[in-house]
Amino acid sequence: MDRNYHVFSNGRLERHEDTLRLATEDGEKKHIPIENAEAVYLHGQIDFNTRLLSFLNDNGIAAHVFGWNDYYSGSVMPERGQTSGRTVVSQVRAYDDPAHRRDLAAAFVRGSIHNMRANVAYYDGRSADLDATLERLDTVADSVAEADDVEELMGVEATARKAYYGTFDSVLRDEFELGTREYNPPPNEVNSLLSFGNALVYANCVSAIRATALDPAVSYLHEPGERRYSLSLDLADLFKPLLTDRVLFRLVNRRQITTDDFETELGECLLTERGRQTFSKEFEETLERTVEHPELNRKVSYQYLLRLEAYKLKKHLLAGEAYEPFRRWW
Amino acid sequence: MYVVLVYDMEADRTQRMLRLCRRYLTHVQNSVLEGEISEGDLATLRGEIEDTLIAGESVIVYELSSDTLLDRTVYGDDPTEDSRFL
Numbered sequence A: 001m002d003r004n005y006h007v008f009s010n011g012r013l014e015r016h017e018d019t020l021r022l023a024t025e026d027g028e029k030k031h032i033p034i035e036n037a038e039a040v041y042l043h044g045q046i047d048f049n050t051r052l053l054s055f056l057n058d059n060g061i062a063a064h065v066f067g068w069n070d071y072y073s074g075s076v077m078p079e080r081g082q083t084s085g086r087t088v089v090s091q092v093r094a095y096d097d098p099a100h101r102r103d104l105a106a107a108f109v110r111g112s113i114h115n116m117r118a119n120v121a122y123y124d125g126r127s128a129d130l131d132a133t134l135e136r137l138d139t140v141a142d143s144v145a146e147a148d149d150v151e152e153l154m155g156v157e158a159t160a161r162k163a164y165y166g167t168f169d170s171v172l173r174d175e176f177e178l179g180t181r182e183y184n185p186p187p188n189e190v191n192s193l194l195s196f197g198n199a200l201v202y203a204n205c206v207s208a209i210r211a212t213a214l215d216p217a218v219s220y221l222h223e224p225g226e227r228r229y230s231l232s233l234d235l236a237d238l239f240k241p242l243l244t245d246r247v248l249f250r251l252v253n254r255r256q257i258t259t260d261d262f263e264t265e266l267g268e269c270l271l272t273e274r275g276r277q278t279f280s281k282e283f284e285e286t287l288e289r290t291v292e293h294p295e296l297n298r299k300v301s302y303q304y305l306l307r308l309e310a311y312k313l314k315k316h317l318l319a320g321e322a323y324e325p326f327r328r329w330w
Numbered sequence B: 001m002y003v004v005l006v007y008d009m010e011a012d013r014t015q016r017m018l019r020l021c022r023r024y025l026t027h028v029q030n031s032v033l034e035g036e037i038s039e040g041d042l043a044t045l046r047g048e049i050e051d052t053l054i055a056g057e058s059v060i061v062y063e064l065s066s067d068t069l070l071d072r073t074v075y076g077d078d079p080t081e082d083s084r085f086l
Helices: A050-058 A085-096 A098-123 A130-144 A150-165 A189-209 A229-237 A241-253 A273-288 A304-321 B012-024 B039-052
Strands: A003-007 A013-014 A017-026 A027-031 A037-042 A061-067 A072-076 A261-263 A268-271 A290-293 A298-301 B002-008 B026-029 B032-036 B058-064
Touching: A003 A273, A013 A050, A013 A072, A013 A189, A037 A189, A061 A290, A072 A189, A085 A098, A085 A304, A085 B039, A098 A130, A098 A229, A130 A150, A189 A229, A189 A241, A189 A268, A189 A273, A189 A304, A229 A304, A241 A304, A241 B026, A268 A273, A273 A304, A273 B039, A290 A304, A298 A304, B012 B026, B012 B032, B012 B039, B039 B058
Parallel strands: A003 A037, A037 A061
Antiparallel strands: A013 A017, A017 A027, A061 A072, A261 A268, A290 A298, B002 B032, B002 B058, B026 B032
């Protein structure tokens, strides 16, 4: 399976002898095997030239750039290997048909709630009594069917997420507290971890969508806006509980991430480079975990689940097969 | 699968094999590379190796069906450590 490579150092990324090489500012040279790279995540200050870009393009590798304070600031995507006007047309048609769009948006919300619930159920009884939240999530899940339009569905999703985030403080050990979800800038450690993790999920979804002919800017639950791959937001919602949140719980509760991994100033709290590395490492290991897929009858990695989601959506749009959102089944 | 690859080339040609194998694996020591590789990539690599070799040179590939079967001990610095986080 192809892997993501994260570059935290500053330096120059270049094509060298038909593979990728990073020359860091400290004069070190490190090689990245091009043939097993899925994408490079650039967290440091990196120089590169057009020769590198065409090389990445030839190998179908995306470069995701993280800018100031490690906010996602964009991707350099390989030229579309997959072009299909038919797919884009059916994608836009589904968006334009209110009933169809509603159904797809509802599927995303149903899946998201299910996956949030799976996390709560896992920690219920382990570290706290979360029965009340489970019940609450079930009630909210029932209201998905009654929501008439996308706006209402967004509301339902927000209600569920609020109830879900409410459990974080009882799951996490004491020094860590979420309070409420806030960003731009994240005011505390847990918010900062969520922002960083969700940015990674988002970038991974961008890669997954790009593997199909789907247009990443045409979405269903989120309003297609400007400058954002909003379809990636739709997909990312399904996977945040599986990826960001579980990694966060694990790292904090095992004390692999402590308050020392953050820099706080003027009401903003951000991960240090070491903290980001710890998080990305656990995140990548999670992406590589595999699980037996009941329909494919083989083991698939978590990362491949993202890809599958894009394929399922495309198949639904083109062949009319019912779209069943990703629901954690194990 | 996980492979360990060692090669023995004529002195002025070692770079060729290194250059080829670096595209797929991590260089750990002189003439030794290792890493996770897919079956398809390994098949491609095998073909390219055969095309590169001339008489008197050899490449040996040790294959493990999974890296969980691998019992690997490193003394000193591990060159593969964090190879994905640069």
